[in-house]
Amino acid sequence: MYNKCFLVFIYFSLNIFSLKGNFDLKKIENKTCVVPLAIIGGGPAGLCAALYGARAKVHSVIFMGAMPGGQLTTTSYVENWPGVKRKLGWEIMKELQEQAEEFGAVIKYDNIEKVEFDKWPFILHTSSGNEINALAVIIATGAYPRKLSIPGEEEYWAKGVSSCAVCDSPFFKDKIVYVVGGGDSAIEYVMNLSSYSSQVTMLVRSERMRAAARMQEKLKEYPNVKILYNKTVTQIIGDKNKVTELEILDTGTKKKEKVIADGLFLAIGQIPNNSLFRSFLKVNSQGFIQVHHPTTQTSLPGVFAAGDVEDPDYKQAAVALGSGCKAALDAISFLHHIGITEMRLKRCNLLK
């Protein structure tokens, strides 16, 4: 633990030292609207960063974006938020927001439309027409599950259709469920669901899976799991309240059939919300923002990334929460290193 902290400290010191000229505090002397810590995205990562930032008495402003509360608000009951046995996703996020606000975090229901990360202070342009000068930025814009875009998908989302097996498997006890996808996530979903559901069928759209061989091998241990190749779902049918049937297409013969189903899990990839930042920051081959592990520092000093936008693997709210905490600590450390001592700089009238 001590060694890791020491490494992080050395990392920041060397990085900031080499770029000290870029963060000359004279550059902020005449600015009228300066925010020490701007957080983009109001899901678990962003709100946790705001809580930690504000509690450390760093004036922290969070731009909630298009989906305040993040993906957790699109699910129903959550049973794996540590410390909370069972609660609606939006309620959990509302409490987290209130907790951040109690410590002074400023919540803005506004979207960031454009960023200028090629200058410092970094400039953020909001949908409402404001221009914010930010000394440090945390990107917590999340990701969204790739969808099939088929009839019934929107109507039955969270009523049998889900993209998170860890979150929703227990709701499908003794039920018949289908999983679409042939990657590692799909296999994890299937394994997770198999302990609850009576029958789990995995639909792979081609004749082979993309998942690692060792993952595919594991599936053989699950007696209630069936794998169908060259199949995908073309329609989700229900009784208005829940899913009852699926229309399945054989991608080879083009024949369609209807099957009885209680649930459909989509494991066909996540798309990170990074379009505003791609030209400034390094991203990996799937588009997730690269950070210098174990820190949350992106390829641009002063800009940090937390949660699903930088995490292609775990996709869990609790992981995003921890990542937001790390990003706030990293950003505070950065602000100290560049000499920001008056942490409650409140020159931005628009943001009081």
Ligand code: NDP
């Ligand atoms: P992937 O991108 O690896 O796989 C997506 C799967 O969905 C593919 O089988 C793809 O098919 C299929 N697919 C995509 N679009 C459609 C569609 N419209 N209709 C039907 N099927 C579709 O995503 P994952 O989330 O599985 O994995 C993301 C990353 O996370 C990977 O690097 C993976 O290795 C990693 N991961 C690792 C885990 C582990 O090691 N335990 C667990 C989970 C994820 P096709 O192959 O034909 O394109």
